[in-house]
Amino acid sequence: MIIVRVALDVPLPRLFDYLAEDADNACVGRLARVPFGKGEKLGLIVAVLEESLQPQEKLKPIHAPLTDLPPLPADWIALCEFCARYYQHPLGAVTSFALPPLLRRGKLPRRRAAAAKVGATAGSPPPLTDEQAGALAAIGEASGFETFLLHGVTGSGKTEVYLQAIARTLAQGRQALMLVPEIALTPQLEQRVAARFPDAHIVSAHSGVADAARARGFLDAFEGRADIVLGTRLSVFMPLPRLGLIVVDEEHDPSFKQQDGLRYSARDVAIFRAKQRDVPIVLGSATPSLESFHHGRSGRYRLLPLTQRALAANMPTVRIVDTRREKLQDGMSQALLDALGLRLARGEQSLVFLNRRGFAPVLACTACGWISRCRRCAANLVVHLADRRLRCHHCGLEAGIPRTCPDCGNQDIHPFGRGTQRLEATLQACFPEARVLRIDRDSANSPKKWQALLAQIHAGEADILVGTQMLAKGHDFPRLTLVGAVGADAALFAADFRAPERLFAQLMQVGGRSGRAQLPGEVLIQTEYPDHALYQALVEHDYARFASEQLDEREQAGFPPYAYQALLRAEAKSVEQSLAFLATAREAALALTGDGVMLYDPVPMRMYRLKNLERAQLLVESASRPALQAFLTTWNTALYDLKTPRDLRWHLDVDPLEL
Template identity: 40%
Template structure:
């Protein structure tokens, strides 16, 4: 609908470029009734860019030189006022350029200038008619019969061609002869049949459910701190049921794509409602369709990874963030937002409850509970009344190992397999071996583009860099000393898979890592093999560490458990603790008590007593004391300024000059560390340097962030390298 008499003919437009200011353009004649939030095509320098109208005005100081927009891409706002408000707040907090922020949170389908009509599908219905088809028109009758089986809902063109190939011409004839009619609409979300029902909550679960249920119509933040297998998901399900009864939508965030299949299966068996998934593994058309289905209130339960927070909800009633501690909720490129933290903002803006759940809750959430910003709920026992798994620390010192396994470990695996149970061998490193080394001079093959060692992949018989994906051929001679005494060192999931297949040929195994789940459907297939018990031995990386429920799994073996003990990041020990507790929790979730075996060269390290001799609550507070002593996040606020360049000295000098240019009044509020090389100094031919900014939590960094953004946008040297501002960084 046009609005030709609108006096606000100047459009304030956010363009996806690294500039702070928005740009003024003059409007075209067919101005939509409400242009704010609409996508527009605009001329910018020598390009045409898709931008977003964020305001209108009747005047502009550039009025005489304004360019007109080329055209509106929407008849009504693409971005709602609520989403514009949220994105602006997030843009300012995470210090980014608004036009680029809006561009990044827009699904890729819409970034190409496409409109929602391209997502519609054709639905065919049978027309009431007394006519009959000719006796020999067998295929036409076959198509007509198939359409007749769905008199109310009709049948989509895609479903028809899946059942009857080459039927497009027949459909055209049937329509011309008035046997059928067609309509265009969004794909219908299929509802599943209920096969699972609410379980009786134990006393601990019931108390938590009752407390949260009282707040279903208000903004509250609830942290459910429950050990693995304590029944957090059952509480989620019963609360979701209450929200659905109010005809509202629910958003469930998970950290990784790998957790969505099991959740979808469980939710689909409980609720006969419209459930969709939103994650990067879906193609652009499916994601755009889900985005629109959510916007139109056709999707009631949305299960997704971090980008799902940018969906536009018609009637959002509750948000659940599962595994809230996971660093995957933090975006690591371009607009560096944290989905968990923004979910709290969304809940507050919508006056709805949000539930954060984890067996290894984050320090940030614990501190928010301590300050009474969040409500704390503890689940200390497993829902099935099964005892937590028995933990054995297996010292590898002075032992002769078989391909990384102690003989006692191999015996223990055999015991569990003979009892018809499943065993998980956990190693958080894919590939066959992490190093290719000369045993004469000690030279280790590194990537020529990165500071990383190259990993040997036996399936392709080549070395691969896990940072830039570069490949290198295997050579039987050392490039440094000429020795032929050269080979692989260490363990990866691919090697473990080979060892297990050789050691236990009678038992079927499955390996789950990025290499074996790269193709569509592979992850779901492997998870199904595990759940049904078809595979007895599981070999996996962190993709299997959290969130999964494998009823027949009784033993977890953790290989290379010491890896996180000596990390360069101050968060290393926290992340290692979370990883081990999570993967240990996959054992013995139903029936009898499970077992965890940890292979280590550091059996006397106090970390093992802290992990399994006390509660995670006590462990995390011991870490908080250390952070407090050294004024490290989350006790303090942190901003990480990164610079990347092909010239290491240029990146280092750039940050040094930047540091020296920080105004005196802003310097007084902060502590500056660096610049210094990043822990992984070089990736993809770019040298990486960091400058760390720390300050007290009570001090607002808004002025400093604004200054940094202006400095970067206007500094000529900033255009000669890659830089980023990472607010509340989780990785170095």
């Protein structure tokens, strides 16, 4: 009998030893069902041992190895081990997460006929600008691992650079992996990639793909049949034996960071994977994350600028509308309404963009001050007029809209704050002849509905679009010439130090939707702070100035990228329980910290109650990533030894995006 070490999906930072009958069953990378407790679990064999710390007579034999599936490759296991180590997550939970749900259950999909191998691209690619050609040449000259930051203004043709770099990779007989931040962007990009590479086997990988198709795509990638893998953050775990290039589009997007379970950054894992496989990686963005821009400026990444639009003659004009002394009409200034009317007369499209954070409409009573609060979260229930419901955008709790105030019986209750539905109604009243199309999480709540809405826009069946961040990036609407931003000020003075960075990125991205063809574009930003440096940088399309000022502020404050952070979060029935656990955890940590690690005091989270649990957090910080990692590894082990109440849960979040 052979001793094997198995990673199981259990909430414990340990591996388990079993016995295997022969070398084939004991192969590293083999999935196998093993006895665990009173049942069995599917695990991954990660090592073959000479001996175990457990007496051999106490070791149980594995039940059933999945011999129909070849062993997973060593580099894939090493990738999972890196994630487990860096993000302080049990290895068994990481390997289980990285597998498609069907394989996670020990099932294999029905296989289809093998796709034809990749051939020539369809037609001739469009000519490149000098900047595009220079960026493509630099990527092509990479002989191994190198991180490129493709910093291109909106409409500068970053995607074309990606496609031509992928074409070179395929011509070398290698595979390409391309990550995008959201499912909504995947079908559009998939169509463009499929049109460019009609003979390539393209695998789409995101949570909207059915389980069987996800498993087939995983196996096609694993066995080398897939040429291009295109997907969201989970696609970074696709096994690719012929990997030659990784592309991360919109690298700044917070969607690349998983916010539950394995809290990993797909962008950062992709960089590790590129280094692991010694291949180039391209990070693309019009508004790079400040961390990436800092690395590009310091020479750690190779900066490839695209300063000119590829098709449109000029960048859109950005105009600041001072709303300090103006009475707005449901949040819209007269300047914005006039601009909308002008585009309507010309037969052009407009977009009214609402920054939803802090502006979603809630129900209120003017008599007693009652507000439609969620009973499970420290948040308000949002009014959804279309289906007459109140909804919590955090836990999903729903309720009907009451006819009278639940506290005092007052019949004069109404929504306040602005939402897309209210804007839609106002615009329809102001412009009765206009076709107003609302695009948000309600109207586009499935891929099919989202594609139908996009088809309407492209067919010219909408005059004014009303939307949130869903419309901010990745879309080309040739007839769209005006973008009006409503409610932008909400993020200027937020407690989160990353809020200005996100606001700048959002406004530059959504503004970039206008004037992408031959028609000139204009962006109107309504604000009560017209002289704010962020808005002035937007007027001048000067991301570098904005980023430099933000980096100076962060360096003075000791924020990332000049420091490295981790959060220990706890949630329980009461915030007192959560704070008590964190205080105990802090005491345990004080005995472990060296000179380079700082521990802050436990505090309630900004949204301290979520889904009937009350939450608190403890920030750990260091100027040295290795010092922080060494501390977290030791502390994580100590945390598992602490006695905790049965209904308390805790987790570590390394490199958190939200404090």
